[in-house]
Amino acid sequence: MNKLGIVIITLYLSACGLDVDRDKKAEPITATLTETDMTGIWLLEKTTVYTKKSDGLILDTTIEKSQTYIEDTENGIASVRCRDMAALATGQPSHYEGFKTDDKYFPLGESDTVQPYLFEQGVLVQEITTDAMYGEQEATELVRKTLTYIKSKESVYSDGTIALNGPLTFSATDKICTEQLKQTQLERNETNKYTFKVPFSHDEQDLLEIVLLFAGNPSTGFYNLDTSATETGFIEAYIHSEASSYYEALGNVRPHNFGEPGWIDLISTDQNSFEGNFSVTIENHGVLTGYIEVDMSGLQ
DSSP states (O other), rough: OOOOOEEEEEEEEEESSSSOOOOOOOOOOSSSSSSSSOEEEEEEEEEEEEEEETTEEEEEEEEEHHHEEEHHHETTTEEOGGGGGGHHHTOOOOOOOBBBBEEEOOOTGOOOOOOOEETTTEEEEEEEEEEEEEEEEEEEEEEEEEEEEEOOOOSSSBOEEEESSSSSOOOEESEEEEEEEEEEEEOOOOOEEEEEEEESSSTTOEEEEEEEEEESOOSSSEEETTTTSSSSEEEEEEOOOOHHHHHHOOOOOOOOEEHHHHHHHHEEEESSSSEEEEEEEEEETTTEOOOOOOEOTTTO
C-alpha cells in the first residue's frame, strides 16, 4: 500500500517596495472596513487541506504566503501582485473593481463568484469547503485564506540589482519582483526556490524570469550545481522570457535550463536579503555569469 503523507508548500511573494521601512510595525485594525483605508501591503496566507473522506486522513496540506499591494480609492479597490508586473510595466492602469462593506471585502467586485473575505478581529478571512478528488482518493478540499495588513507602502517593486553577462547581457536596479517557495514533503528533503522577475526591456511588457532551486535550506557559502543533490545543494537554474530580444540572444529554444558545470556563491540568504554570484552553462550558448542582490524583507 502506498503511504500517504502531508505535503507542505510555503510560497513567499514580494509584490513590492522601493521605500520599505523595515522597523515600522503595522497597527491593528479596530475600525470597520468602511472606516478603514486599506491602502498598503497585506500578507496573504492560503492554506489548502485535502482530507480523505473515508477515514479523515489528511492527504495533503499546502500553505502559501505572499504579499499583495492594495490601493483603496473612492472609485474602487485595486489589488496588485507579482503577476501584474507586465501590465504595469507598459503603463496599463490598475483595475479598481473591488469593493467593501463594514465587514466584507470583494476583491473582484460583483463578478466574483466565490465567497467574500469576512472581517474578523482585524483580519480578512475567506474559507471554502468542496468535494474533490486527490489522485484516486475521494476527498474534501478546504481552502482558507487570510489577509493581514503589514505596512503602508506606495510602490509595487523591490529594491535590488540583477546583472547577467555572457550570451545574454542584462542589468536592472529596480522594478524587481521576488518569490520564495519552500516545499517540504514527508521523508523528503526540503527544497527552496527563488524566483526573480523584472521587465526585460523598456519597450516590451514581457518579463525576464530567473529561477534558482536549492535542496535543503542553504546558508551562505559556495555550492556547485548538482542536479542529483539530495542534501543541501544547488540543484537547478532556469531563465525565461517571451521578449523578442531575449530570443535574438539565445535562440528559439524555450525554456532555457542551465546545466553543469555551474556554481553559486551565496553571500546572503537571510530574511532581509538574497545575494550571490553564479555561473551556469547554457547548452550550445556557453557560460552565463550573474549577480543578484534583492531585498527580501517582510517575506515572513
